Amino acid sequence: MGRPTLDLTLLRRHVAQLEPPFSRTSEVVSLGDPGLDMALPWRGLPKVGVHDIIGSVADAAADGFAMALAGRLAGGRGRVLYAGGWRCWLPYGPGLVRFGIDPDRLFLVAVHRPAELLWVMEEGLRGGALAVVIGDGAVADLTASRRLQLAAENGGSVALMLASIGGAHSSAALTRWRIAAAPSPDGAPGPRWRVALERCRGGRPGDWLVDWHDEAHRFTVVPPMADRRLALATA
Amino acid sequence: MKGGLRLTGIDAAAAVEGLRPGMPLADARALMPHLAVAAAEPEADAASLGCLADWCGRWTPWAATDGADGITLDISGCAHLFGGEAALHDQIADRLRRLGFTVRIALADTPAAAWAWARYGAGGVLAPGAQTTALGLLPVAALRLPAALTGKLERLGVRTIAELAGLPRAALTRRFGKTLPMRLDQAFGRGPEPIGPRSPLTDWSRRRSLAEPIARREDVEAGLRLLLDDLAVGLSHAHRGVRQLVLRLYRVDGSTQDFAVGTARPSRDPRYLCRLFAEPFGRLDTGFGIEAMVLGATVTEPLPPRQRDWQVVEGEPDALIGLIDRLRQRLGTAAVVRPSPVESHWPEHAAVTVPALAPPGRSVWQTPSPRPIRLLPVPEPVEVTVAAPDDPPLAFRWRHLDCRIARCEGPERIAPEWWRAPVASHGREYWRIEDEQGRRYWLFRVFDGPSGQPAAWYLHGLFP
Numbered sequence: 276m277g278r279p280t281l282d283l284t285l286l287r288r289h290v291a292q293l294e295p296p297f298s299r300t301s302e303v304v305s306l307g308d309p310g311l312d313m314a315l316p317w318r319g320l321p322k323v324g325v326h327d328i329i330g331s332v333a334d335a336a337a338d339g340f341a342m343a344l345a346g347r348l349a350g351g352r353g354r355v356l357y358a359g360g361w362r363c364w365l366p367y368g369p370g371l372v373r374f375g376i377d378p379d380r381l382f383l384v385a386v387h388r389p390a391e392l393l394w395v396m397e398e399g400l401r402g403g404a405l406a407v408v409i410g411d412g413a414v415a416d417l418t419a420s421r422r423l424q425l426a427a428e429n430g431g432s433v434a435l436m437l438a439s440i441g442g443a444h445s446s447a448a449l450t451r452w453r454i455a456a457a458p459s460p461d462g463a464p465g466p467r468w469r470v471a472l473e474r475c476r477g478g479r480p481g482d483w484l485v486d487w488h489d490e491a492h493r494f495t496v497v498p499p500m501a502d503r504r505l506a507l508a509t510a
Numbered sequence: 511m512k513g514g515l516r517l518t519g520i521d522a523a524a525a526v527e528g529l530r531p532g533m534p535l536a537d538a539r540a541l542m543p544h545l546a547v548a549a550a551e552p553e554a555d556a557a558s559l560g561c562l563a564d565w566c567g568r569w570t571p572w573a574a575t576d577g578a579d580g581i582t583l584d585i586s587g588c589a590h591l592f593g594g595e596a597a598l599h600d601q602i603a604d605r606l607r608r609l610g611f612t613v614r615i616a617l618a619d620t621p622a623a624a625w626a627w628a629r630y631g632a633g634g635v636l637a638p639g640a641q642t643t644a645l646g647l648l649p650v651a652a653l654r655l656p657a658a659l660t661g662k663l664e665r666l667g668v669r670t671i672a673e674l675a676g677l678p679r680a681a682l683t684r685r686f687g688k689t690l691p692m693r694l695d696q697a698f699g700r701g702p703e704p705i706g707p708r709s710p711l712t713d714w715s716r717r718r719s720l721a722e723p724i725a726r727r728e729d730v731e732a733g734l735r736l737l738l739d740d741l742a743v744g745l746s747h748a749h750r751g752v753r754q755l756v757l758r759l760y761r762v763d764g765s766t767q768d769f770a771v772g773t774a775r776p777s778r779d780p781r782y783l784c785r786l787f788a789e790p791f792g793r794l795d796t797g798f799g800i801e802a803m804v805l806g807a808t809v810t811e812p813l814p815p816r817q818r819d820w821q822v823v824e825g826e827p828d829a830l831i832g833l834i835d836r837l838r839q840r841l842g843t844a845a846v847v848r849p850s851p852v853e854s855h856w857p858e859h860a861a862v863t864v865p866a867l868a869p870p871g872r873s874v875w876q877t878p879s880p881r882p883i884r885l886l887p888v889p890e891p892v893e894v895t896v897a898a899p900d901d902p903p904l905a906f907r908w909r910h911l912d913c914r915i916a917r918c919e920g921p922e923r924i925a926p927e928w929w930r931a932p933v934a935s936h937g938r939e940y941w942r943i944e945d946e947q948g949r950r951y952w953l954f955r956v957f958d959g960p961s962g963q964p965a966a967w968y969l970h971g972l973f974p
Contacts, residue, residue: 333911334949335883339974342883354830367885367971368849368861369875378849379870383863384837385845395837404830456948458916466974467948487974489880 304348307493311485315450316478322348322406325415325424325434327451329473332439336468337454338411339374341435342366343466343487343494345407346375348433353406358384358395359437360412373465375492393419400426400434409435420447450475457484460497465489467497518550522612552578561765562611563708568760568802569602571715572707580628582621584705599635609764621703622696626652626671645697646672653693659686671697709758714750714807716740723762723799727791730759730800734787737805738780751776751813755783760802767795772843774834774867776811782832789839834866851875856927857885857970879922880942882952882971889968892953899965902941906953908969913945923957942973950974 303319305312312319320326326344330337345355355376357366365383382405386392392413399408400423413436415423423434424447436448451474457467465487472481484497515535527542538545556578563581566573569592572584585598592598599617606613616627618636623645627636630652636644645652648671651660663686668674674682675694683691695701716737724730734757745751753776757769771786837846847863850871854860860875875881895905902918920941938954945951950973955965 334947335972335974336949338883338972342974364884364886365863366849367857367882368851369857369877369881370883370885370971370973371849372875372877373880378851378875381849382834382866383847383849384841385847386841391841394840398833398836402829402833404833456950458946458948459944459950466950468974469948 304350306344306347307488307491308485308496310496311483311494314472314478314481315475320344320348320433321449322433323431324427324449325420325436325447327436327438327446327448327474329438329440329451329453331455334456336456336466337437337439338366339466339487340452340454340468340470341409341437342371342374342376343492344435345409345433346492349376349380349406351375351377352380354380354382354404355407355409356382356384356395356399356405357409358386358392358399358411358413359409360384360386360392373487373489389414393423396423396434397426400432401430403430403432405430405432407433407435409437411437412439414438414440414444415446417445417447424448448474450478460486560708562606564758564766565760565764566602567709567758567766567804568717568719569598571709571712571804571806572705574705574708576625580625582624582705584621585617595635606764620696620699621705622654622693623699625654626697642698646670646675650674653690653697655690655693659690662686709756712756712806712808714741714744714752714810715804716744716806717802717804719802720800723801725796725799727794727796730794730796730803731784731787731791733803734805735780735784737803738783741805741807742778742780745778745807745810745813746815749812749814750810751778752783752807752809753811754807754809755786756806756808757787758804758806759796759800760804761797762799762801763797765797769794770808771839772809772835773831774838774865775831776813777831778813782828785832786835786839789836831867838866854927855924857881857924859927861885879919880973882950883974885952885971886969889954889970892967892969894953894955894967903943903953903967906943906967906969908951913943913949913951915943916946916948918943921955921957924954940970 302322303317304322305319328337328341330340349355359365365385368378371378371381384395386395389412392410393415396408396410396413399405415436420436427434450472453471453473455469457469459465459467467484467486470483470485472478474480484499486495486497487493488495517529517531517533517535517538519531520529524542524545529538529541529545535547556575559575559578559581563573563575566581566583570583570585570588574582576582585595589595589598592601595617599615603613603615614628614633616624616631616633616636618624618627619638619641623636623641626645626648627633630648631644649669650663650671653671653674655663663674668677671694675698679691692701696703718733718737720733724733741752752773754770754772759767759769761767769787769790771783771790773783773786777783834846846866848866848868849861850864850868851873852860852862853873864871890908893907894903896903902920903915905912905914907913918941921939923937923939925937936956939957940952940954943951943953951969952971952973953967953969955967957965
């Protein structure tokens with residue numbers, strides 16, 4: 276009976292060696308709420324890899340979620356590069372303070388073509404000088420997202436692919452989040468979003484109502500009961 | 511002698527038949543019925559002369575076009591690089607003839623003397639001692655005088671420069687104005703005649719003539735690397751770093767190609783600078799081959815020698831500077847920026863962008879109330895439903911999108927800052943607004959606008 280277990284451990288070790296390094300050694304950043312962290316297979320968000328974030332054109336909920344993730348991933352010292360362009364609305368500095376993003380460590384890059392955007396992201400990820408690269412309007416197919424994933428593993432950085440449409444195409448991203456605005460609670464002006472984890476490599480999808488705390492720079496999951504009470508109250 | 515087509519230029523065969531520039535085309539056809547004619551293109555000629563002058567930069571950086579048909583080269587301190595004045599003269603003549611040009615070349619002590627000797631003299635190298643005698647025999651037209659003045663002098667019987675130089679100077683000035691003595695002085699080297707080079711000169715430039723023309727990109731890169739190594743030695747002795755580099759390639763067919771790169775911080779690292787050329791080399795066109803390369807640092811800045819260890823503590827890491835430079839190389843200098851706080855209540859003024867590697871700003875954003883994550887560059891007008899003129903809005907319509915407002919906070923009054931330009935004319939009342947889906951907007955109402963009209967509402971930003 277001992278032999279099959281031995282083979283299994285051997286196989287596990289083999290597989291572990293074959294896997295990309297991030298899944299074993301990479302640092303993980305907590306999102307601030309144990310419920311969210313435990314829902315992810317890494318018990319937090321790894322500091323290496325590609326993530327898709329999908330929002331809608333009419334609001335800035337996904338932008339806020341991406342900036343919040345970037346703020347947590349970069350911490351106090353990492354640099355963030357934001358590349359985008361054809362929406363013409365670069366992020367507004369005074370509105371980023373609440374996400375803990377230091378303006379001295381944020382770079383804005385204006386691009387004009389989707390191919391240029393992917394190039395900027397790949398360059399930014401590979402160098403290792405940046406903690407987070409946000410691509411606004413970045414739609415990467417399977418090949419392109421694999422390239423970005425490799426670049427991110429090379430440089431030890433995170434790519435956040437911010438798109439208003441999508442989800443139908445296949446992608447090599449570690450996770451795919453869909454963010455929608457949600458009515459804010461009474462008396463608390465902080466952002467509240469409906470956050471759906473649609474795909475997660477090695478994990479299961481989930482759906483939460485999440486608050487962002489401006490001072491603590493962290494997420495908290497709103498308990499479903501509280502949400503229902505609010506929904507009833509606002510209806 | 512009005513109207514009609516005239517000859518502007520002729521070749522040697524036509525000259526033998528008695529044709530002259532300026533002759534009416536009909537007369538020329540009468541002399542030579544089988545004459546082949548093409549329309550004159552002065553602009554194209556000037557452009558091509560300019561290209562040729564650039565190409566002559568391979569012998570000296572001081573190359574300039576001279577009139578419609580001449581190129582002036584200042585070869586001070588350059589001749590010995592090409593085996594002396596006579597050898598340089600022969601080389602230039604040989605190269606230009608092989609490109610298919612008919613040239614007359616003169617090499618003299620002053621630009622004026624060279625001009626005269628090329629056009630009215632025998633051409634070739636004018637020995638320093640022989641200059642006064644040789645020039646003296648030339649007609650006065652060789653002094654580049656206006657045609658009217660030349661005619662006047664000839665009517666007076668003054669035919670050669672020597673005769674003119676013999677006349678009393680004060681009388682000449684009184685009679686013919688200042689041009690004549692000035693031209694004489696320039697011819698004999700008594701007066702200044704600066705040459706304006708076509709391309710800006712640099713203190714830092716390195717050149718390489720190649721024994722065999724090269725055409726492959728790898729070879730060009732290898733040549734560039736050697737030039738950079740050479741330049742880096744000089745720069746490091748002078749404690750300077752490069753901010754801008756221009757590489758000019760001289761092709762065998764008499765044309766040039768320029769590549770310019772810029773760096774965010776001064777640098778003299780050849781490996782790093784070489785990498786910057788990777789992007790512009792995408793349009794490298796070696797044609798029939800490249801025979802010379804000139805690398806010039808057009809902008810340099812002081813760069814004291816550093817110890818490796820300091821870099822971690824001081825300033826940005828090399829990887830970041832390299833990344834910024836690559837991005838700027840491809841997207842343009844203005845494409846990579848950093849937001850920087852400005853102490854201003856006016857939303858448009860509170861955030862400016864500065865170059866990506868500008869030193870960190872000293873102020874921070876302190877806002878009395880939350881600010882949107884995206885600010886529209888220009889506020890967009892919205893149709894708003896209000897119960898009473900000063901009441902909070904109930905609903906609004908933006909870009910064909912109807913929003914029913916569920917909650918709203920405000921107003922926050924912001925008055926224009928008259929001491930800053932450009933001055934906005936009216937104050938604004940900002941409202942933070944949330945619609946029924948939870949989308950959050952930043953709307954404002956112009957509160958001291960023209961009276962008697964309903965207040966105008968605008969959407970100015972999106973909250974996360």
